[in-house]
Amino acid sequence: MNITPPASPKPTCTLQPSDRLGEILAGQYQLTEILGVGAYGVVYKAIDIHNGVTYAVKALNRVGLEPRQHSFQQREIQLHYQVSQHPSIVSMENILESPDCTYVVMEYCPEGDLFSKITEEERYIGNDELARSVFLQIIEAVEYCHSVGIYHRDLKPENILVKDGGMTVKLADFGLATKDYWTSDFGCGSTFYMSPECQETNPQPMTCYLSAANDVWSLGVILVNLTCGRNPWKRASREDSTFRAYMKDRNFLKTILPLSDELDSILRKVFEPDARRRCSIVQLHQMILNCPRFTKTSIVAPPSPPYSPVEPVQEVFAPYVPAQQACEYQQSLATHFSHLNTGVAPAAKAVQAPSKARSFAASPFMPTQPKMPTCGPQAYFSSVLPWCNNFIPNLSKHATFIPPRVF
The missing domain is CATH 3.30.200.20 (Phosphorylase Kinase; domain 1)
Structure with missing residues (x-):
């Protein structure tokens, strides 16, 4: 309720x-x-x-x-x-x-948050080992939270702070965290990182979803951010053309993002629409350890230049779409982090130093x-x-x- x-x-x-x-x-x-x-x-x-x-x-x-x-x-x-x-x-x-x-x-x-390191410094794209190290730190933090019955529910790069030149990361902002294994708080979190089940607009009475599985989905989007500098879609909903294409063909992400076969296989297990069949965080941890490479040799560079949320800018983290698919997925090219799409300021950073480029x-x-x-x-x-x-x-x-x- x-x-x-x-x-x-x-x-x-x-x-x-x-x-x-x-x-x-x-x-x-x-x-x-x-x-x-x-x-x-x-x-x-x-x-x-x-x-x-x-x-x-x-x-x-x-x-x-x-x-x-x-x-x-x-x-x-x-x-x-x-x-x-x-x-x-x-x-x-x-x-x-x-x-x-x-x-x-x-x-x-x-040093700010992971979002800035990805979009402004392009710190991890093409550097598989650094991306692996950082993502494993994030997984271990979330896995520990789950082990004591705490679920974050707002996992995104803005809520992950960095140190040591981007080599060390720290999970922050527990403002939406819960101890509820099952939750009926639909629409909780940031749209780009919500699982499909979290976005139910007209849930039936007594309907609920798994908090842990929702966190795993969010981790998958962060993994795409780290390795490709983009979001896979605006929202995991049938209303989103890119997500519809993925639902129709689970190999679709590999056609629009420079994913290795191994990472694509992992993401298919993470982006499993049925939360009961989605991989667990323990399984995700092991798959990342065993993944030989994250991206193809040729990397699609993220958009530039860096932006300030208070100014009109070209959107970042847009899914890459080949020219022949541009018409069908033109709307998805606008994909970026939620505070750019909606006018929403980035989430709270109680321990983050102000950034000149992102003063707002x-x-x-x-x-x-x-x-x-x-x-x-x-x-x-x-x-x-x-x-x-x-x-x-x-x-x-x-x-x-x-x-x-x-x-």
Whole structure:
């Protein structure tokens, strides 16, 4: 049963985000820079005054929240906290509470996200071993989440941060994560990465789908992004001409993308429309380890130049279509990441440094206008969970309380 999520909170405090700059939290973390501002809070860059280590601090507003809104915040923090010890997941270093804010101290990744590395730097296309290494890190992070009963539900390059020149990746943004093995939250996530079953527009009562299988589908799209610099389709729906062609001929992707036979075989198992027959994440992990090569010798270069989401640009990550098929699949050539297609800003990056080329996207709490119906208030704040009836543990045993501020 879907439950309508709470709306964004109404402003109840005149305190400006910049008013906290210079403040030292718990005698340790000094807030030095604003990385993003949104409806529910602010993300700051912070320095540990004792050792000089840089962190990202997400300041979540606690004033004037309804109980359900507070539960949403707690649940995202709790799920991220449960898996943050994994080396390929952004680590959560500390949780601090004050009367007006919950401060989440996290690992800081100044190099941005995987999306930028793919589209602006073309870091992985044609480099099979680097693409394999990065994708295995992503798989291991998601596999670990699944092993403890947590499903991300918004896997995409924008939610994967990079370090070490793009060689190390970290899964981030658990705003849509769930512990529900079966879920009825249709339209949850980002359209380009949703499985067909997730996009059911008129589901029957009591209908649900597998959260894990939906994550596996998303991983398949990310794999195409990494290896080919493109999306396979705009959406995995009969309304999309490229996806219809794939449903008619499962060998179709190999005719429009420079896939090796081995990778094409893997993708057919990942892009299995029947979720019950789709490969598991464990099987996908093993297939990637055993895949001798990802792409053909001749690689189709991704579109250029880099773009800024605030300006009209030529769309990126469009599926490659041979000239003789251009008419039939002309509409699919417009395929790119969802925030370009719909005017939606990229999802929240609580630990991402702002990018000059994507300054509009740097706000980690940018309000959005999703094209697809969504299952949670991420339409207003990208790091909030859909409502769930599961018990939400109290964070107080993990948190350090900060005394009230005096103004």
